[in-house]
Amino acid sequence: MSTAEETRGGDTEPWSEVTPDAARRLLIAAVEAFAERGYHATTTRDIAGRAGMSPAALYIHYKTKxxxxxxxxxxxxxxxxxxxxxxxxxxxxxxxxxxxxxxxxxxxxxxxxxxxxxxxxxxxxxxxxxxxxxxxxxxxxxxxxxxxxxxxxxxxxxxxxxxxxxxxxxxxxxxxxxxxxxxxxxxxxxxxxxxxxxxxxxxxxxxxxxxxxx
Amino acid sequence: MSTAEETRGGDTEPWSEVTPDAARRLLIAAVEAFAERGYHATTTRDIAGRAGMSPAALYIHYKTKxxxxxxxxxxxxxxxxxxxxxxxxxxxxxxxxxxxxxxxxxxxxxxxxxxxxxxxxxxxxxxxxxxxxxxxxxxxxxxxxxxxxxxxxxxxxxxxxxxxxxxxxxxxxxxxxxxxxxxxxxxxxxxxxxxxxxxxxxxxxxxxxxxxxx
DNA sequence: GGGCACTCTAAGCGCCCGCTCAGCTTCGGC
DNA sequence: GCCGAAGCTGAGCGGGCGCTTAGAGTGCCC
The missing domain is CATH 1.10.357.10 (Tetracycline Repressor, domain 2)
Known part of the structure; x- marks a missing residue:
């Protein structure tokens, strides 16, 4: 069910466990935005924008911010x-x-x-x-x-x-x-x-x- | 121009330098709110409410949040x-x-x-x-x-x-x-x-x- | 006791927030 | 070549945000 690399303690490629690709892009965009401005100051529009998607796309992969x-x-x-x-x-x-x-x-x-x-x-x-x-x-x-x-x-x-x-x-x-x-x-x-x-x-x-x- | 106590390193009563009284109450309320929820998650209505004042009162003593x-x-x-x-x-x-x-x-x-x-x-x-x-x-x-x-x-x-x-x-x-x-x-x-x-x-x-x- | 400066409130403006929804596209199965 | 599922968009909703404004209450100076 999982590739071998993600079971050990090595420095695996981060976020490789997040699928599909669009969900991962959104998550990475959220990490950057949250780190820059903080969770509360980050808008869902900003996250979606960084991931190159429309604001509504976020809610296909995640229920809430x-x-x-x-x-x-x-x-x-x-x-x-x-x-x-x-x-x-x-x-x-x-x-x-x-x-x-x-x-x-x-x-x-x-x-x-x-x-x-x-x-x-x-x-x-x-x-x-x-x-x-x-x-x-x-x-x-x-x-x-x-x-x-x-x-x-x-x-x-x-x-x-x-x-x-x-x-x-x-x-x-x-x-x-x-x-x-x-x-x-x-x-x-x-x-x-x-x-x-x-x-x-x-x-x-x-x-x-x-x-x-x- | 200043009382003697606030010039030395002793543990003076905090915020005693903030006047008038209403401004100090607002500031103390803001400290509590910011500490609990963070600056961005705190509303000006919350700060004013904690200080027992209307939202507009804040802007008499401070230009912005x-x-x-x-x-x-x-x-x-x-x-x-x-x-x-x-x-x-x-x-x-x-x-x-x-x-x-x-x-x-x-x-x-x-x-x-x-x-x-x-x-x-x-x-x-x-x-x-x-x-x-x-x-x-x-x-x-x-x-x-x-x-x-x-x-x-x-x-x-x-x-x-x-x-x-x-x-x-x-x-x-x-x-x-x-x-x-x-x-x-x-x-x-x-x-x-x-x-x-x-x-x-x-x-x-x-x-x-x-x-x-x- | 009239005028004025100061303090505060009720109401609300314009904006942007998190989130929704109807509908469009794409694509694999048969 | 038709169909349904999945992914995504444009438009927009209800609401709460920071902040403003008009005006009322209060106390001090003369």
């Missing part, structure tokens, strides 16, 4: 969770896995900035049920990161005073990259990922400081 | 910059001043969460000129924090690989508190401030780890 945001948010959070899970279940020690999680998570927020912006900052525009579904995914993201840090504390490699608070801070730090990252700025997503991995290892008091950077 | 946001943003950024400046020009060493800056900055973002949310996340809703004015203030905030970290590097107390990147990350971490902080949650603003001061000292590789916490 909110359903568009919901689909975007769902797919984005699935991807984010997938990134964190892949890193958390990797082979190295806690420091290596945490550095991996942070650098790849940050790389996604910087490299796919428009998507990440919508996914992370437009949550409140969703209705209660859709929002609850997304919040559950966020909690799973939190649990993955907390798990890695817990492992590090257990082995004595990390030294943290407040596990939940530190986890929250680490995720918050990574997520906020989507707000300030500038594609035309001096840093590449890879560079920011490496910098942030180092900063986070310091935050958890990792014993071997400059070791893990892959 | 955007001017309201501009005033809020300006006052908020002035306050944020004041907080950072006060800490940066304090008496202690770099570690103490950095911890002071982070804890008080975070305390503001948590304790005045609604204001901070609007101030930090609705920047894009401003027009070009107003936006440019606010961006200049943000750069000054950045410079204050960067200055402290530079001092610490100069004295050998801090060890950072990327000064600009680390500064950006520290500010980003603090600002994002406004997004996730929950007034009804388990943490007080003071606790988050203390936690974050510790995390930031770790990020800059401060030598005396658990010393500064006032």
């Amino acid at each position: 909110e359903e568009l945001l919901h689909r975007i948010s769902r797919i984005g959070h699935d991807r984010a969770l997938d990134i964190l899970r892949t890193a958390a279940r990797g082979e190295g020690g806690p420091a290596e896995r945490l550095a991996d999680a942070v650098s790849s998570f940050v790389r996604w927020h910087a490299g796919r900035r428009t998507t990440a912006l919508v996914v992370q900052y437009e949550l409140d525009a969703l209705g209660p049920e859709a929002r609850a579904e997304i919040v559950a995914l966020r909690r799973q993201c939190d649990a993955e990161v907390r798990g890695i840090i817990e492992d590090g504390v257990a082995t004595g490699e990390f030294e943290v005073l407040d596990l939940k608070g530190t986890t929250l801070a680490v995720l918050s730090l990574c997520i906020d990259v989507a707000r300030w990252f500038n594609v035309d700025g001096p840093r590449t997503p890879d560079e920011v990922g490496a910098l942030y991995a180092d900063l986070v290892l310091r935050m958890v008091g990792a014993k071997a400081p400059a070791a893990a950077q892959k | 955007e001017e309201l946001l501009h005033r809020i943003s300006r006052i908020g950024h002035d306050r944020a910059l004041d907080i950072l400046r006060t800490a940066a020009r304090g008496e202690g060493g770099p570690a103490e001043r950095l911890a002071d800056a982070v804890s008080s900055f975070v305390r503001w973002h948590a304790g005045r969460r609604t204001t901070a949310l609007v101030v930090q996340y609705e920047l894009d809703a401003l027009g070009p000129e107003a936006r440019a004015e606010i961006v200049a203030l943000r750069r000054q905030c950045d410079a204050e924090v960067r200055g402290i970290i530079e001092d610490g590097v100069a004295t050998g107390e801090f060890e950072v690989l990327d000064l600009k990147g680390t500064t950006l990350a520290v500010l980003s971490l603090c600002i994002d508190v406004a997004r996730w902080f929950n007034v009804d949650g388990p943490r007080t603003p003071d606790e988050v401030g203390a936690l974050y001061a510790d995390l930031v000292l770790r990020m800059v590789g401060a030598k005396a780890p658990a010393a500064a916490q006032k």
